[in-house]
Amino acid sequence: xTLAWAVIAVIVLSGFFAVSKLLRRLVWAFAxxxxxxxxxxxxxxxxxxxTAGAALGGGLLMASPLRALLFRWFL
Numbered sequence: 001x002t003l004a005w006a007v008i009a010v011i012v013l014s015g016f017f018a019v020s021k022l023l024r025r026l027v028w029a030f031a032x033x034x035x036x037x038x039x040x041x042x043x044x045x046x047x048x049x050x051t052a053g054a055a056l057g058g059g060l061l062m063a064s065p066l067r068a069l070l071f072r073w074f075l
Contacts, residue, residue, distance in 0.1 A: 014063070015070050024063070031060055 016023070034056060042049040 014059070015066060027063070028060075031056055 035053065038049045038053050038056070041052075
């Protein structure tokens with residue numbers, strides 16, 4: 001499996017998570033729990049925790065425009 005297939009799989013899964021209302025709520029709950037764990041991890045390794053927090057925030061911010069794009073494209 002090449003890197004291109006992995007990128008495509010992540011895009012498709014992100015779209016599926018963004019469209020489903022129940023999964024969207026579960027993703028937010030997971031993000032809150034993961035953020036709390038990152039806050040605890042920040043004491044041991046600040047750079048790693050900050051990088052993971054930035055990736056988590058970017059993924060959550062990407063979900064809303066992606067959902068709007070998918071709804072306009074498919075509906």
